[in-house]
Amino acid sequence: MNLQFAQKAVVIQDGALLMVRKSTEDPHNPNRWELPGGRMKAHESVDEHLCREVWEEVGLEVAPGRPLSVWSWTMDGVNGVVTVVAVARVCEVVAGKITADHRDVDDHLAEIEWVPLGSVLGLNAIPSQEAVLRQIVEESLVGASH
Numbered sequence: 001m002n003l004q005f006a007q008k009a010v011v012i013q014d015g016a017l018l019m020v021r022k023s024t025e026d027p028h029n030p031n032r033w034e035l036p037g038g039r040m041k042a043h044e045s046v047d048e049h050l051c052r053e054v055w056e057e058v059g060l061e062v063a064p065g066r067p068l069s070v071w072s073w074t075m076d077g078v079n080g081v082v083t084v085v086a087v088a089r090v091c092e093v094v095a096g097k098i099t100a101d102h103r104d105v106d107d108h109l110a111e112i113e114w115v116p117l118g119s120v121l122g123l124n125a126i127p128s129q130e131a132v133l134r135q136i137v138e139e140s141l142v143g144a145s146h
Contacts, residue, residue, distance in 0.1 A: 002077060006086040007050040008037035008129070010068055010136055011060070011093060016114035017136060019123070020057055026108035028075055033115075033123040035088060035132070038107070050089060058112050059099035062091040069135055073128040088132045117141075 011018040017035075024030050036057040040049040050064045069088045074081055098112050115123065117140050120133050 002080060002082045004082055004084045005040045006038055006084050007040070007046070007053065007064075008035035008086060008088045008132070009050060009054045009062060009064070009091040010035060010088050010132075011054075011062065011091050012117070012136075012140060013093065013114065015140075016116050017120050017133075018058065018060075019113055019115045019120070020109050021111045021113070022126075023108045023110035029126045030108075031110070031124065032126045034126045034129050036112075037086075037088075039084065050091070054091065055096070056102045056104060057100075057107060057109060059102060060096040061094040063094050065090040065092060068139075069132040071128060071132060086128075088136075 009018070019033050020036050021033050022029050022031060036054050037050060038053045038057070040046075044052065047064050051062060054060055054062045067087050067089050070086070072083055072085045074083050076082070100109070100112065103109060117137055120137050125133055
């Protein structure tokens, strides 16, 4: 079994969720929206991994917090089918500004956007992230009413 681990950052500021859109060249989910993050490298700690991914994709330094959701998906990999287990974690911005300057070309990202929470569920999101996006929106609405 080919198993990989991924993390996604849930960063909310001023009622908006930080999201990235895949480019048309992405081989798996072209033009779809997702949370910033990606797959872990062998030498990284869990926190180092999420911090690296967010910095590469959007240019922000974050402090990883509590896990929010866990899910998995399968995809075709170089050596056959890969199962990816992912964790979405709440993160706080520590420093930085939004930029695409640190991206790996194989991230296949086209844009970065602060999406108002009320608009998140209307995006063309990667299917495996739809449940976590619903959870983020629902929890933010419950939190806002208290």
